Amino acid sequence: MFLAVLCFLAVACEQKKADPLVSAPMPRTVKTDFKDYNLVLVSFDALQASRVRALGHSRPTTNNIDRIAREAYTFERCYSVASWTVPASMTWFTGVYPSVHQMTNKYAVYNDERQVFAQIKNQAPRLKTLAEVLKNLGYATAGFTGNAGVSKKFGYDQGFDVYVHDSQVFGRMTKSVPRAIQWLRKNKKQKFFLFLHGYDIHGQSTPKNGYDYRFVSKDYDRRFSGSEQEQELLREEGLDKGQISLRPEDVQFWRAVYDEKVQRADSKFGEFLIELDKLGLREKTILVLTSDHGTELYEHKRFDHGFTLYNELIHVPLIIQLPGQKIGERLSNQVSSVDVMPTLLDLMGVSPEATVNQQCQGQSLTPNFFAKQRHRAVFSETNYRDYTFKRSIIDEERWKLIFTLESKSVELFNLNTDPSETRNLQARYPERARQLKARIYQKFNAMGAKLSAKKWQQGLNPVYPVQGRKK
Numbered sequence: 001m002f003l004a005v006l007c008f009l010a011v012a013c014e015q016k017k018a019d020p021l022v023s024a025p026m027p028r029t030v031k032t033d034f035k036d037y038n039l040v041l042v043s044f045d046a047l048q049a050s051r052v053r054a055l056g057h058s059r060p061t062t063n064n065i066d067r068i069a070r071e072a073y074t075f076e077r078c079y080s081v082a083s084w085t086v087p088a089s090m091t092w093f094t095g096v097y098p099s100v101h102q103m104t105n106k107y108a109v110y111n112d113e114r115q116v117f118a119q120i121k122n123q124a125p126r127l128k129t130l131a132e133v134l135k136n137l138g139y140a141t142a143g144f145t146g147n148a149g150v151s152k153k154f155g156y157d158q159g160f161d162v163y164v165h166d167s168q169v170f171g172r173m174t175k176s177v178p179r180a181i182q183w184l185r186k187n188k189k190q191k192f193f194l195f196l197h198g199y200d201i202h203g204q205s206t207p208k209n210g211y212d213y214r215f216v217s218k219d220y221d222r223r224f225s226g227s228e229q230e231q232e233l234l235r236e237e238g239l240d241k242g243q244i245s246l247r248p249e250d251v252q253f254w255r256a257v258y259d260e261k262v263q264r265a266d267s268k269f270g271e272f273l274i275e276l277d278k279l280g281l282r283e284k285t286i287l288v289l290t291s292d293h294g295t296e297l298y299e300h301k302r303f304d305h306g307f308t309l310y311n312e313l314i315h316v317p318l319i320i321q322l323p324g325q326k327i328g329e330r331l332s333n334q335v336s337s338v339d340v341m342p343t344l345l346d347l348m349g350v351s352p353e354a355t356v357n358q359q360c361q362g363q364s365l366t367p368n369f370f371a372k373q374r375h376r377a378v379f380s381e382t383n384y385r386d387y388t389f390k391r392s393i394i395d396e397e398r399w400k401l402i403f404t405l406e407s408k409s410v411e412l413f414n415l416n417t418d419p420s421e422t423r424n425l426q427a428r429y430p431e432r433a434r435q436l437k438a439r440i441y442q443k444f445n446a447m448g449a450k451l452s453a454k455k456w457q458q459g460l461n462p463v464y465p466v467q468g469r470k471k
Helices: 002-015 063-069 085-094 130-136 173-187 228-241 248-278 337-347 430-446
Strands: 038-044 073-079 107-110 115-117 140-145 162-165 192-198 285-290 315-321 329-336 378-382 390-394 399-404 409-414
Touching: 038 085, 038 248, 038 337, 063 248, 063 285, 063 315, 085 130, 085 337, 130 140, 130 192, 130 337, 140 173, 162 173, 173 192, 173 248, 192 248, 285 337, 315 337, 329 337, 329 378, 378 430, 390 430, 399 430, 409 430
Parallel strands: 038 192, 038 285, 073 329, 140 162, 140 192
Antiparallel strands: 073 315, 107 115, 285 315, 378 390, 390 399, 399 409
């Protein structure tokens, strides 16, 4: 077997030696059999991949995340299946796209007569969650989260022995980390799955004692303070008008405040890592760091997330640290958040065929650990608030198409030459746009979510109370 792996690597290296679209081959032996090991999945809600130092950001925002990345596999091009919390996070726990788990908005029904929250047991009762699978294998399962989009009311607690969300709607790791540590101390002698989450970076979350503006220019005139109310007004104005207009210094202010929140969240996560070490659990624990989605920081003249599928919203960090191994590899091929569940089941020696009835729509990423992999197409979607319905594809050559179902509008970008998605090339390359649009239809039709079978009419499905008052 060992000789076969060596031969495979040698052939792959010879054939793809100069291919810029692939990851470098792994020169070392990598253990991937972690049956009965612990699992910790950490979600830094609304963390843009571009604001992580290990992924190229200039500010020292993520010292603890970076420390893990130096010993782990870091996927440079991981794309979330959705651009906001409810649909994106449920994909980790079910291994399917939002169109399949159907947790696409907060409400399954929202009208004048009835308002019914979406709940995974009602939306997709046949699906088993990652927590259920592991619990059935004897794992202790616990989640400590910030509430809001990963609340119990949506069924995120399905399969968890303990699932605690903050009493504050957008709770932070300042509470979820201490609770997780307390639980670990009581359960350190048994195998466990722990989900840790916080809204520290989210636009509707501010530090308990306010900002210290550590990254804000001393010359800034403080037109904005960075408050949740200001962020809410900017979010809604961007949705109502299509875009907003800010001074360059205001944009820099908001990005500086965001970076402060990132650094604060990373620092709190550092406390969790210290305790994990103290308890002697690191050598027996798979550690996964990621985000459900990014957020807009005026890249396309809006703020917040959910409404679009630009890369500032769907490009997320994905870092996987394997127990007892100091890897430190950056992998550049495209992967999807729908791959998280099958990857974890693979690493933990769990057969998806036997445990989840082949429901996983992604694929295990463990082959990336042994040989360079080519890009594959990745897909994303959003039905945000029933305000818009968008689908996207990034193909194997890094062409990206965003298709808006209610308006039939098409945006085509070449991410190789235009990574910021500023030049719509649809008129220049209509045939390529047509082919990518056809692939979107083919993909969603294959999963039973036929895009042509529905009239995509805009409506109201609020995420925040202020939106419900707009009826």
